[in-house]
Amino acid sequence: xxxxxxxxxxxxxxxxxxxxxxxxxxxxxxxxxxxxxxxxxxxxxxxxxxxxxxxxxxxxxxxxxxxxxxxxxxxxxxxxxxxxxxxxxxxxxxxxxxxxxxxxxxxxxxxxxxxxxxxxxxxxxxxxxxxxxxxxxxxxxxxxxxxxxxxxxxxxxxxxxxxxxxxxxxxxxxxxxxxxxxxxxxxxxxxxxxxxxxxxxxxxxxxx
Amino acid sequence: xxxxxxxxxxxxxxxxxxxxxxxxxxxxxxxxxxxxxxxxxxxxxxxxxxxxxxxxxxxxxxxxxxxxxxxxxxxxxxxxxxxxxxxxxxxxxxxxxxxxxxxxxxxxxxxxxxxxxxxxxxxxxxxxxxxxxxxxxxxxxxxxxxxxxxxxxxxxxxxxxxxxxxxxxxxxxxxxxxxxxxxxxxxxxxxxxxxxxxxxxxxxxxxxxxxxxxxxxxxxxxxxxxxxxxxxxxxxxxxxxxxxxxxxxxxxxxxxxxx
Numbered sequence: 001x002x003x004x005x006x007x008x009x010x011x012x013x014x015x016x017x018x019x020x021x022x023x024x025x026x027x028x029x030x031x032x033x034x035x036x037x038x039x040x041x042x043x044x045x046x047x048x049x050x051x052x053x054x055x056x057x058x059x060x061x062x063x064x065x066x067x068x069x070x071x072x073x074x075x076x077x078x079x080x081x082x083x084x085x086x087x088x089x090x091x092x093x094x095x096x097x098x099x100x101x102x103x104x105x106x107x108x109x110x111x112x113x114x115x116x117x118x119x120x121x122x123x124x125x126x127x128x129x130x131x132x133x134x135x136x137x138x139x140x141x142x143x144x145x146x147x148x149x150x151x152x153x154x155x156x157x158x159x160x161x162x163x164x165x166x167x168x169x170x171x172x173x174x175x176x177x178x179x180x181x182x183x184x185x186x187x188x189x190x191x192x193x194x195x196x197x198x199x200x201x202x203x204x205x206x207x208x
Numbered sequence: 209x210x211x212x213x214x215x216x217x218x219x220x221x222x223x224x225x226x227x228x229x230x231x232x233x234x235x236x237x238x239x240x241x242x243x244x245x246x247x248x249x250x251x252x253x254x255x256x257x258x259x260x261x262x263x264x265x266x267x268x269x270x271x272x273x274x275x276x277x278x279x280x281x282x283x284x285x286x287x288x289x290x291x292x293x294x295x296x297x298x299x300x301x302x303x304x305x306x307x308x309x310x311x312x313x314x315x316x317x318x319x320x321x322x323x324x325x326x327x328x329x330x331x332x333x334x335x336x337x338x339x340x341x342x343x344x345x346x347x348x349x350x351x352x353x354x355x356x357x358x359x360x361x362x363x364x365x366x367x368x369x370x371x372x373x374x375x376x377x378x379x380x381x382x383x384x385x386x387x388x389x390x391x392x393x394x395x396x397x398x399x400x401x402x403x404x405x406x407x408x409x410x411x412x413x414x415x416x417x418x419x420x421x422x423x424x425x426x427x428x429x430x431x432x433x434x435x436x437x438x439x440x441x442x443x444x445x446x447x448x449x450x451x452x453x454x455x456x457x458x459x460x461x462x463x464x465x466x467x
Contacts, residue, residue, distance in 0.1 A: 189397030
């Protein structure tokens with residue numbers, strides 16, 4: 001009669017439990033969510049000189065409302081980070097530092113708009129992000145800008161502190177968990193006329 | 209039995225990993241930029257500029273209207289600006305329209321006055337004409353004395369059409385060609401609104417002069433490149449002179465994307 005040696009079975013069990021423990025150990029929060037997470041499309045039309053010269057601003061183009069909840073058994077390490085990543089669809093052949101070209105008007109000067117022409121400002125009432133209220137811009141495709149940086153020590157909600165990243169919700173701590181996004185483009189006269197596109201992805205993650 | 213044990217372990221790992229993966233959520237903001245080309249020519253000028261020659265001195269010295277037209281450019285793209293002489297074609301596509309003549313039946317009295325007899329002078333030189341190949345790249349030269357016929361300020365005319373001048377002809381700003389090299393054949397996008405100083409590549413003051421001469425043959429009339437005289441004697445032969453009367457024409461200023 002052929003039977004599995006007990007030592008082998010024990011080994012399989014130990015490895016299984018170890019891996020299970022590792023997988024389990026990466027999770028500290030019960031819920032991490034942006035509400036609503038539906039996408040936003042913002043159209044900026046430059047059809048007059050005042051817009052070319054003065055720029056075009058859309059305040060409150062989107063709101064990032066964060067909701068992070070503890071698990072049933074509270075883990076004190078539950079915290080989160082929020083970043084934004086720019087995507088210019090390089091698969092379409094877009095150079096890393098330019099907007100994706102959808103259509104060109106006329107001849108132009110030969111230079112499509114650069115990624116850094118898009119300025120983004122993040123703000124909330126508590127100013128929890130270190131870059132709160134400051135216009136910033138990307139340089140190249142897949143550049144990442146931290147709103148609340150990853151892997152920071154846990155800063156609990158409720159004190160209106162910078163880098164608040166503990167569990168909480170925009171419903172209970174609106175001033176810390178709601179981020180308003182403003183965008184601005186000031187093209188000047190150096191870019192080709194046409195239609196161009198850029199995608200900014202806001203990514204909320206729990207810290208591991 | 210061994211295989212069953214391994215499979216069970218793998219399923220447990222996969223199941224636990226799926227359920228407990230790092231929690232992530234995303235939201236996308238897509239920005240679409242519609243950069244529409246804007247070419248805007250603001251012009252300050254009287255509806256009609258009259259040249260009334262009723263004194264012999266005016267025939268000799270001509271009449272000049274200083275600063276009669278001011279051209280202000282705003283463009284989001286590279287641009288060229290030129291002037292072209294036009295009429296309704298009553299007397300032919302390259303001649304002034306004769307509205308009335310003053311009863312002269314002399315065969316030497318010519319009713320066909322060339323549009324090019326009108327002279328322009330721009331206060332600001334053309335800084336986008338490096339590729340020009342003709343004798344006169346623009347209208348920035350001083351009006352020539354009446355005793356020295358010259359075509360440097362003679363208005364560009366092209367068969368009564370508004371076709372753009374060639375590299376041999378005159379532009380107010382920019383020039384023929386698309387080299388893409390600044391200063392060669394285009395003016396860069398910009399606006400007179402944010403310029404400083406007394407001179408600007410986006411602001412042109414235009415003077416007009418008509419000098420009939422005596423006899424009235426309009427010695428300053430020249431063809432498009434300013435090299436060939438189009439005065440009434442050169443075209444019609446000795447003894448020709450302008451038939452007295454009322455004539456009209458118009459100057460078309462064209463601002464266009466560099467080409």
